[in-house]
Amino acid sequence: MPIPDEVTGDEIDRSVRQELMSLPKTLAVDVARNLVMVARLLDEDAERAYGYSRAALRLASRVGAVREAAGFASYGVGKYAEALTEFRAAKRMTGSVHLWPIMADCERGIGRPERALAMAGEPEVRQLDKAGQVEMRLVAAGARRDMGQPEAAVVTLQSPELASSSVQPWTARLRYAYADALLAVGREEEAREWFAKAAEADQGGTTDASDRLAELDGLEFVDALDPDADVEDEDVDGDEEPRGQA
Structure with missing residues (x-):
């Protein structure tokens, strides 16, 4: 697969570069460039990221970082059995x-x-x-939840990390999962409270907690500038207006 000329391979983490030092220099550069493309495309184009990961794997299947990257790329396209094989190999090679x-x-x-x-x-x-x-x-x-035990899922998520008021990188996702689990067992008021807490912690937009909260409140956000939108009370500044939904 073609790689842009500006991708040199130097963009990868130092720890990965150290792993690649076991390879001949030219081969190490080729592998590194493919790994850079995997990292760049993983979130925006998982299929292409998968292609680059397979190229890296063909070149250096005995490097733990390559197996790990291949695992994440396989996971990104839903090839879970393949991803598990790669992750197991990476764990075996690195001990991590x-x-x-x-x-x-x-x-x-x-x-x-x-x-x-x-x-x-x-x-x-x-x-x-x-x-x-x-x-x-x-x-x-x-x-x-997969096993049909929604109440047990609620209990599983109850933890000191969930109760903490400190906001950490995982806080929004943990609160969101708890809210969703509560909703699954019919505890709607509590679910609303935790979706609100998740939205408050989610500064990076990693969840749709705000949308879920609005859905529970029966709100629909309509773009007042959309000529096809059914807007009853249009704001003079042209802002989006929340409205009640029957």
Whole structure:
């Protein structure tokens, strides 16, 4: 696959560059450039990112960083069994457990929530940092819901991290998952409260908590500048107006 000339491979993290030092220099550069493309495209064009990851894998399948990148690219296109294989290989090569939560989520994707839940109780979880432990809790709650245990999912998400007023990178997603779990068991008022808390913490727009909150409040946001929109009370400044929805 073509790679833009301005991509040199120097853009990758230092730790990855160190892993690639085991390769001949020209090969290391080629692999690095493919990994840069994977990282750039993973969120915006998962199929192309997957293509570049396979190219890197053909060049250097014995490098842990390459197997990890291939895992994330496979995960991004829903190839969960393939992703799990790559993550297992990366873990074996590097000895790191940081991929444990996403490996468990791959088990969910394959249709094995029981295995994902079992992984949440294994010793590797204690080796994770706080972000990894929260991620593992989210995966475990998802597995509970997959297994038809929505009440257990609610309990799984109840934790010191959820109760904390401190806003961390995982806070919005954890609060959102809890709100969604509450809604699934019919606790709508509590769900509304937690969607509001999630929206408050979500400065980066990683969730649609605001939309879910508006939906619970029966609000629909209509663009007053849209000629096809049904706007009863148009704002003189042309701003979007929330309105009640029957």
